[in-house]
Amino acid sequence: MKRRELFTGREPMSAATCCKPGVSRMASLIPNASFRTQDNQEVRFYDDMIKGKQVMVMMMYANCETFCPLATQRMVELHHKALAPRMGKDLFLVNVSLKPEEDDPAALKSYAEAHHALLPGWTFLTGTRYDVDTLRYRFFTHDHIGIDLDQDQHAGLMKIINDPVGRWFHADVFASTRTVLDHIHWSDPPKGLAERLEDNRKLQKRIDQDRALYGYRKIA
């Protein structure tokens, strides 16, 4: 298998096959490298974790003492507060280790256990330095060398990838619960028109309720 095939998980691109209208670009943007889960299972990042799914991606490492545990805690909290019915069904969370040299699957598992994060839909991944860096660059690049080389700059920011829609979104996990949930909701696959209109009517109702209660619109 050629390097590129490994990377994109697709046949080599030629002028004739590179661009199929309406096909998600995600497959060519997201590495398909091999990673290991906290249960020591080998997975392909794109094929097994992303393809056809709505996935939140975060970076962490097991012996991190600053914001990785906080971010994990926050996600556990959100899981129990609101996300549980969706997790593992149509919403997934992937934590990728920033320090693959230190984090073997066992280390990830004990981190997850310590934070009560062995939950449905949750995966912790470790791989090789090359693949982790590639992933980090693809998701969290700022076109600024000082930031892009500093791996600590990426925790706490969550990418939400919606592969069928072909877009990725981001959210700050330390924002208010409502805001993080809004961001996750914003990345949901598009609904049918009738449902969109129904949502719109519900929103209007909430705005009207706010105005009746406070005199101004409290929700955003």
Added chain:
Amino acid sequence: MSQSELRGEQRAAENTPETDDAPSLTIDRRTLVKGGVIAGAAAVITSKKTAVFAQSLGPPPGVAPPAMCTEEPANSPATTPFVDTLPIPLPGIPTLLSPIPTKAANTGAGEAARDDHQRWDEFRPLIFYHSIAAPSLHQFHRDLSPTYLWTFNGRYPAQTFLGIYGLPALVRFRNSLPIDHPVPAIPQLTVHLHNGHTPSESDGFAGDFFDSGLWKDNHYPNVYAGVDDFGGIGDPREAMRSFWYHDHRAEFTAPDNYFGLNGQYILYDSKDPGHELPTPGSLRLPGYYGVTDIPLQLHAILFCPTANGRTEAFFDGVPAVDKWIINGKIQPKLTVRRRKYRFRVLNTGPAKEWNISLIGSDGQQKPFTVVATDGNFVQNPFVISNRTLLIPVATRFDIIIDFSQFNAGTSVYLREAAAQFVGVATPDPAPGLPIGNVVMRFDVVNREFSFPADTPPIPSTLIQMPNPIVPDDSFQWNFTRDGDPVRFRINGQVFDHNRVDHAVLKGSSEEWVLANDVIAGAWTHPVHIHFEEGRIMSRTHTNRDAAGNILSVDNVPLLPEELGRRDVYRIPSQDRLTIRLRFRDFVGRYLIHCHNMAHEDNFMMVRWDIVDSVAELTRKRREIDERRMLAGLPPQYGEGAKKGRLV
């Protein structure tokens, strides 16, 4: 039954499917089609409705979805300079709207949820426009195949709305963008009129976006600021002339603008009436839209040819753009008569800053006069003849070029300091002017008898700047890239559409300090404040040694373009700007953000509210401080902070 439920019922009753033009959106498409076949007589109406549905559910017929490039090309295809004529955006065409716009959101007919229009009865709209966001193909150059864009009413550049102060307008923005498409933009819309004196619910708040298939009425009262103080349509000294409108969807402002969702908006009054005749009070600047008063919209794109015979605009965060676009064309030409022309220059972003100058065919820089900054007339027009004019993202400059200084038959070039990729070997059009730096060419000819005669010389004083306002309070905004984790932050926090970060009382005024004190990175932020124009009082620059210790704080003399009123403030690293603003006439949620759209999409944005009552102000300010305390940040108003005016 609560009041709001009652209102909802009422609204539903007002929009029953039986009424002529309110389409029943609860009936699904199949039923509609079926109904059309059976009902016979109703078939015409039904098929019309079906067409609207079809548009909102997929790409409209005729515009095949793009075949995006998967890898960033090294450079765009080659293009021959000066083959296309500079296009002039069409003026918006007023129309009638159905269903008729209402004060409360007409959600039953598919209008996006919003607050009621403020001061609706006072400024009831008289002119209506319909602007439909939908995909279309646009050819950026003769040598390039068409490019898939998202446009308003199928045109790029979009229509320019021409309005008159005192004549309230309403634009119905309909979202007909396709849901299924591979463009990295998002088919959700919230249109901001930059920098209109616009009530909050029509201001395009970043979190107020609406989905494909819905529409929203943006109410533009077209009044001067100061309605409460001056009555009527406000204080004429607050007039702004050149605005622009663009999508403001949180996280996706950069791609949505890159793919074409923006346009210009011009307001006239007796001082600047849109003609050149000697009417009372008129400054008689070049003023015939499209003839002697021409918008110049600057954009930059990286193109890549695709397998299906199209040239797509590549976007991947911040692409390495290498084609300079002006009014939707690469290196166009424009025939001009030997007289004065006004150009309304606008940088539509997403991130490139422009440094423009005018170069004659002898290679020498030629003068042009700046008459307005960010749409506000400057007191004394100033000439750019020995430096470039720096145009940060979203900034507008109205400039006047007097082509009578050139001989007929010669050419003049608009130069950008950074070179673009041309790819076709072309000799330097003028000595010392490489072809890559040329944005467009003006071909000077003699004025025909039928062409409007030149306008009088530009007055040396356009307006009398009033004395700076006396602020009631002061406040500081810190634009940083720090914290834990490191992020673009304003006052220590990233954007959260649900969180207010500053509340001000309607009718009050404040002095704001905009500070960019980040030591590392040397970031420059073109900061934009919605709703009100500000006056720059001073600019300081902090000199630091390598360790970050402050060596000195220098006062930086203001440039002529900073003396007028502005709504975009460029703040290079280590600079601080002091500005004064007033908050008048409308209340609600507004934004401050870095208009480098990549920064903005990375949450370098804050929400601030204008409130109606002291009670609401007190409540919101208390909430802000409580929330800051929880986040481990110092309070802004209470103890430990500078005492606010009312709290």
